[in-house]
Amino acid sequence: MNPKKRKYDVIICGGGLAGLTLARQLKVEFPQLSTLVIEKRTFPKPVATYKVGESTTEIASFYFKEDLQLSDYFKNAHFKKLGFRFILGDGRDEWTSRPEIGLSKYPPYDSLQMDRGVLENDLCEINKVSGVEIIDDTAIIDIEINEKAQDNIVKIKKDDQTFDLQCRWVIDSMGRRLFFHNKYNLTKKMETPHNAAWFRVKGRFDVEDMVNKDNATFRNHVPHKNRYYSTFHIMGQGYWVWLIPLNSGHTSIGIVTSEAYHDFSTYNTKAKAKAWLEQYEPTIAKHLENFKMEDFLRNKNYSHSATRVASIDRWACTGEAAVFADPLYSPGSNMIGYENTCIVDMLRKDLSNNLEEKHVDRLSQFIISQNEWLIDHIQGSYPYFGHQQVYTLAYLWSVVIGWSLDCPQMFNKTFLDIEVKTRLDKENANIIFALGRMKKLFLDWHKVAKNTFTFDFIDYLNIPFILDIFKRNLVPNKSLETLIEDRIHTVERLEEFAQAIFLIVVKDVMPEQLERFQEPIWLNVNAISLNPDAWDEEGLFEPKTKPRDLTIVQHQILKVIQYKDQLKEKIDLDISIF
Ligand SMILES: Cc1cc2nc3c(=O)[nH]c(=O)nc-3n(C[C@H](O)[C@H](O)[C@H](O)COP(=O)(O)OP(=O)(O)OC[C@H]3O[C@@H](n4cnc5c(N)ncnc54)[C@H](O)[C@@H]3O)c2cc1C
Incomplete structure (x- = not known):
C-alpha cells in the first residue's frame, strides 16, 4: 500500500x-x-527466530503496560518473568554445586519475557x-x-x-x-568491544531438566519449579550466557562476551558457538544436544553512544x-x-x-x-563475572541501585521536569560519588579476593531492606513530597548497604585492618577503597552524615552468606567483630 x-x-x-x-x-x-x-x-x-530484546525489566514493563495502555495485552500474550537469575562459579563444575542468585517466587511488580x-x-x-x-x-x-x-x-x-x-x-x-x-x-564507539551471538531452540530448554529429580535442595529453592520463566545469566569471567523463555514455545540462548577475554572469532558461527559452550559451559552444551538450533545471529561490538x-x-x-x-x-x-x-x-x-x-x-x-x-x-x-563473592555483592548493589534511582524515573517520569529532577538529584548527592567508589571497590576486590564466604542460593527479594526498596520505589503517581521522602529513605539504605559491603570486603581481604573500625561503625562512603593507607587522608573515618544503626542492613546481608571458617555463627552473635 x-x-x-x-x-x-x-x-x-x-x-x-x-x-x-x-x-x-x-x-x-x-x-x-x-x-x-x-x-x-x-x-x-x-515469530521466535527474529530479533533479540526479549527480556525486560520492571522499567520497560511499566512503560509497555502503563504508558502504552497495553496491560491486558501483555498479560495474555507474553510470559511473566520470574526475575533475573544468575548461575556463578566455574562452568565446568557440577551444575548444582554452582551458586545461584534468583527469585523463589514472582516479585510484587512483574516484568516480561517477550517474543x-x-x-x-x-x-x-x-x-x-x-x-x-x-x-x-x-x-x-x-x-x-x-x-x-x-x-x-x-x-x-x-x-x-x-x-x-x-x-x-x-x-x-x-x-x-x-x-x-x-x-x-553523532556516533561514539566504545573502547573495548563487547560481542554477542545467539540462537533460538524449539521447546523448553529448562535447567530444571538438567538436575536430578531427587535433588531436594535445588528444587526447594524454587518450590514451584518455574525457574524456566527467569532470564538466566550463566556467568564466567568475561562472559555470560542467557536463557530466555519465549511464549511461541521456543527458548532463546545467547553468548555475550568482552573481547578482552573472549575473541569473537571463537564463537561467531553455529559450530563454533557449540564448541565454545562445550568448553566453557559443558552442562549447557550437553543439554543442547536434545534441541535443534533454529537460527543463528550475532552482533560484533554492539555498544554505541x-x-x-x-x-x-x-x-x-x-x-x-x-x-x-x-x-x-x-x-x-x-x-x-x-x-x-x-x-x-x-x-x-x-x-x-x-x-x-x-x-x-x-x-x-x-x-x-x-x-x-x-x-x-x-x-x-x-572482569569479575562468575566470581561468586564479588559478583554476588556487586549484583545486589546494582539491582538495588536500579530500583532506587532508575525505577522512580520511569514510574513517575521525573526526568521530564528539570525542577523535580534537580530536587531529587540533591538528595542523591551523598551516594552519587560513592557509585564510582563502589565500582572500583568491586574491581579491586576481585584481584585479591580470598573467597572466605560462600552460599548456595540467594533470593534477593528475601532480604528485607531490598524488598522495602523495591516496594517503595516501583510506585507511580507520587507527589513531589512523597518522591523526596522515599528518596531520602532509600539513599539512607544505600549508604548503609555500601558500608556493609565494604566491611565484608575488608574482612575478606585484609581482616587485620578491622581493628581500625571503632564501634559503632559509621563511615564516609565517599572514601571507601581497598587502599588502607589512604583511609585517613581521604576521610573514611570522618563521615559526612549523622551516624545511624548500620547493623540492621549488615545482619540482613550476613544472613544470606556463610563464612567458610564457620565465623558466621560468631558474627551473628557478636556483630562487633567489625
Ligand atoms: C545481544 C543483544 C541482546 C539484547 N537483549 C535485550 C533484552 O533482553 N532486552 C532488551 O530490552 N533489549 C535487548 N537488546 C536490545 C534490543 O535488541 C534493542 O533495544 C531493540 O531491538 C531495538 O529496537 P529498534 O526498534 O531500535 O531496532 P530494530 O528492532 O532493529 O528495528 C529497526 C527497524 O527499522 C527497519 N529499517 C531499517 N532500515 C530501514 C530503512 N532504510 N527503511 C525503513 N525501515 C528500515 C528494520 O527493518 C527494523 O524493523 C539486546 C541487544 C543486543 C545487541
Missing part, C-alpha cells in the same frame, strides 16, 4: 520495537496527530486498528531536515517508485542503520538508532521507554508552541548520560 497522504505530523522511520511503541504512545497521547510508520520489511515478521516477532506483529495490528498508518516493504532513502519553521522531508522507495513525504517531526527508529548518526556524525539524539529541528532517534549500552540487565527496552517518552514530551511542548532548545538538549543529554552510565557500570563488571 502506498502512503495515503503526502504530509504527516510525525513520520516514524523504521517499524521495529522502538518505532511501533512510539507510534502507540503518540496515539495514546495525541489521538488527533497523523502518524505514519514506514518499515522496510514485510509484516507479519517471523519479538509476536510483539512487533501485534503492535502493528494494534496501531493500525487505532488509526496509525503503517506501510511495510518500503525503504527510507533519505531524510532532509529543513529550517525550523518548515517541514522535514522523508524520501521513500516502494515498488520502484519514490515519494517525497513532508512531516513536522521525523524519527529515526531504523535501528543499526544509524541514519542520523551517520548524517550528523551518541553526541546527540534529538534536535530542536524536530528530528530525534529512538531505540538502537539512538544508543545501545549492553544486554546485561536488559536495559534496551528501558532506553526505548525513556527515548519515546522524551520524544512525546518534546512534541507536546511543540504543539503548544513552547518547545525550547535547551529542553531538547537536556533530554538528549539525559538519554546519553543514562546510556553511558550503563556502559560504564555494566562493562566495568565483566
Whole structure:
C-alpha cells in the first residue's frame, strides 16, 4: 500500500520495537496527530527466530503496560518473568554445586519475557486498528531536515517508485542503520568491544531438566519449579550466557562476551558457538544436544553512544538508532521507554508552541548520560563475572541501585521536569560519588579476593531492606513530597548497604585492618577503597552524615552468606567483630 497522504505530523522511520511503541504512545497521547510508520520489511515478521530484546525489566514493563495502555495485552500474550537469575562459579563444575542468585517466587511488580516477532506483529495490528498508518516493504532513502519553521522531508522507495513525504517531526527508529548518526556524525564507539551471538531452540530448554529429580535442595529453592520463566545469566569471567523463555514455545540462548577475554572469532558461527559452550559451559552444551538450533545471529561490538539524539529541528532517534549500552540487565527496552517518552514530551511542548532548545538538549543529554552510565557500570563488571563473592555483592548493589534511582524515573517520569529532577538529584548527592567508589571497590576486590564466604542460593527479594526498596520505589503517581521522602529513605539504605559491603570486603581481604573500625561503625562512603593507607587522608573515618544503626542492613546481608571458617555463627552473635 502506498502512503495515503503526502504530509504527516510525525513520520516514524523504521517499524521495529522502538518505532511501533512510539507510534502507540503518540496515539495514546495525541489521538488527533497523523502518524505514519514506514518499515522496510514485510509484516507479519517471523515469530521466535527474529530479533533479540526479549527480556525486560520492571522499567520497560511499566512503560509497555502503563504508558502504552497495553496491560491486558501483555498479560495474555507474553510470559511473566520470574526475575533475573544468575548461575556463578566455574562452568565446568557440577551444575548444582554452582551458586545461584534468583527469585523463589514472582516479585510484587512483574516484568516480561517477550517474543519479538509476536510483539512487533501485534503492535502493528494494534496501531493500525487505532488509526496509525503503517506501510511495510518500503525503504527510507533519505531524510532532509529543513529550517525550523518548515517541514522535514522523508524520501521513500516502494515498488520502484519514490515519494517525497513532508512531516513536522521525523524519527529515526531504523535501528543499526544509524541514519542520523551517520548524517550528523553523532556516533561514539566504545573502547573495548563487547560481542554477542545467539540462537533460538524449539521447546523448553529448562535447567530444571538438567538436575536430578531427587535433588531436594535445588528444587526447594524454587518450590514451584518455574525457574524456566527467569532470564538466566550463566556467568564466567568475561562472559555470560542467557536463557530466555519465549511464549511461541521456543527458548532463546545467547553468548555475550568482552573481547578482552573472549575473541569473537571463537564463537561467531553455529559450530563454533557449540564448541565454545562445550568448553566453557559443558552442562549447557550437553543439554543442547536434545534441541535443534533454529537460527543463528550475532552482533560484533554492539555498544554505541551518541553526541546527540534529538534536535530542536524536530528530528530525534529512538531505540538502537539512538544508543545501545549492553544486554546485561536488559536495559534496551528501558532506553526505548525513556527515548519515546522524551520524544512525546518534546512534541507536546511543540504543539503548544513552547518547545525550547535547551529542553531538547537536556533530554538528549539525559538519554546519553543514562546510556553511558550503563556502559560504564555494566562493562566495568565483566572482569569479575562468575566470581561468586564479588559478583554476588556487586549484583545486589546494582539491582538495588536500579530500583532506587532508575525505577522512580520511569514510574513517575521525573526526568521530564528539570525542577523535580534537580530536587531529587540533591538528595542523591551523598551516594552519587560513592557509585564510582563502589565500582572500583568491586574491581579491586576481585584481584585479591580470598573467597572466605560462600552460599548456595540467594533470593534477593528475601532480604528485607531490598524488598522495602523495591516496594517503595516501583510506585507511580507520587507527589513531589512523597518522591523526596522515599528518596531520602532509600539513599539512607544505600549508604548503609555500601558500608556493609565494604566491611565484608575488608574482612575478606585484609581482616587485620578491622581493628581500625571503632564501634559503632559509621563511615564516609565517599572514601571507601581497598587502599588502607589512604583511609585517613581521604576521610573514611570522618563521615559526612549523622551516624545511624548500620547493623540492621549488615545482619540482613550476613544472613544470606556463610563464612567458610564457620565465623558466621560468631558474627551473628557478636556483630562487633567489625
Ligand atoms: C545481544 C543483544 C541482546 C539484547 N537483549 C535485550 C533484552 O533482553 N532486552 C532488551 O530490552 N533489549 C535487548 N537488546 C536490545 C534490543 O535488541 C534493542 O533495544 C531493540 O531491538 C531495538 O529496537 P529498534 O526498534 O531500535 O531496532 P530494530 O528492532 O532493529 O528495528 C529497526 C527497524 O527499522 C527497519 N529499517 C531499517 N532500515 C530501514 C530503512 N532504510 N527503511 C525503513 N525501515 C528500515 C528494520 O527493518 C527494523 O524493523 C539486546 C541487544 C543486543 C545487541
